Amino acid sequence: MIIFLIILLFFQSFIPSYGINEFTTNQEISYQFNQQGISQVEHKINIKNNFSQFYPTEYNLSLSGSQATNIQVFDSNDAIPVNITKNNDEIKLSLKLTNSKTGKDQITPLTIRYQSNSLAKKKGKTWEINLPQFQDNLSNNTNISLKIPASFGKLSSSPSGATISIDPQNTNIIFKKYLSKIILTFGEYQLFNFNLKYHIENPLTQNGIFTIPLPPDTANQKIFFTNIHPSPQKIETDLDGNWLAYYQLAPQSNIDIIATGQAKIGQNPNYQFYSQPIFDHQLYWPINNPEIIKLAKLYTTPRQIYDYVVDTLNYDYNRINNSIRRGALTTLENPSTSLCTDFTDLFISIARSGGIGAREIEGYAYSNNTDVKPLSVGADILHAWPEYYDNKTKKWIAIDPTWAKTTGGINYFDDLDLNHFTFVIHNQQSDSPAVAGSYKTDPNQKSVDVSFADSETTITPIPLIITTKFNPFSQSYVIIKNPNLFSFQNIVPLGEIKINFPQISFFSSLLPQNQKLKITETIIIQNPYHFFNLLLLIVSSLIILSLGAIILLRRK
16 A cells, blocks of 8 residues: 655745654754754654555655755665655655555655755844644654854843753754744844934924934944934933934924944843833823723733734734734734734733833844835834733833734743844823834935944943042032943933932041041042041131130230
């Protein structure tokens, strides 16, 4: 009896399907990558007969999108002749199993080897490995092992179900019974160069103050500007951690602003700004709506809400050029026509309604395949994703339910990749400040340019400018200005902070240890109160001694 086993590999998806279910398969798939990202793949399949009257005699294999070369197939004894046909990027293999085992519970082994240069891609400072998805209902066990050279860098994500070991030459990863899509990112950080253009106008008949949001430092990114032209009057941080640059415009005037620089995406341990979770109703986040409240009672954790949003909404590629933001309620009414803002707004609304801090991030996200990782917002390639607040770690955690849906199951809840670049944070308000890319007269005009950087920008900091405002009879303070185009000692670029002198009693200020004042963790200045009060004490003492001497002389 002739049994056909067909395996389909389509766009990095590995989906075996069988005409009958008289067999059970166990699979061992190994990937060994070299430093150029080329992988040697070995796929061992054991086909077990579930009945004595059936045994496999033919095997068909279709490889699409894998760029497989040097294909070889073996059974338990020898190499098997393979008939190979190609159609565009699809490779079809047809082979005869001449040494099939007969009898119930007998196993026919099969080994497929090939080489692929499409599974690992270098993206700036990171390597990304995107493995096929395995869906085999007949398989008792599917084990996947990878050997990745140490030159790829540190594994930046923590894939679930994986056993990881590291030696001087390789990172070794094993997945047991893993049937979901696998994506792995290596590298400690990512570098982007950016060029952002803003056009602002003053339609008023008087001078006006206008602001634009510049990409800010966050817990996951560090920003270095190389130029902001024209220079703003000042830059301040709002309650969400956005950097707002201030410009004064004359009546009926306009201005074009260009901000260039580099973003380092990765952990930013020196970041200290804390954004308080907000739980009020917003334009796109109707947390008091009965339907939203109902969902918040059903899904009570960030993971449950994430899974619900991914399962409920479908991405509509036809709406990319008409990406009007709809909000959570309209999204629920039209779940099959959703964009990234819809996925984000629905997650935030349900989370906030249930007492979970959540906010929106808008910015840039690198995608090498917009069919799998779609982006939107007019001529500028932008993206939106949510963050939720973890009360245990006291941190904001970024997730991406949109790409979880469109990639067919990649885990964007436990680990977000290093290719998400924050432009603005929406927490206090769902629609303000407007993201870079929104400040232009022509919607088809490109105003956001982001690309991978080859090397990290090295900048020597300019010392802070410290000005002391001393008033011996009222509150004194220090003004600290940062002249750099990057945050320095927790002061925003071109920004300043005002710090009042600590209150110290007169006699305490005279102590030697109070000759200097610690203004911040790194800034220590001379204490003018110490010297002023010391002088005052000396003068007062001299006056008292002089008066005492005069009185004594008069008595004599």
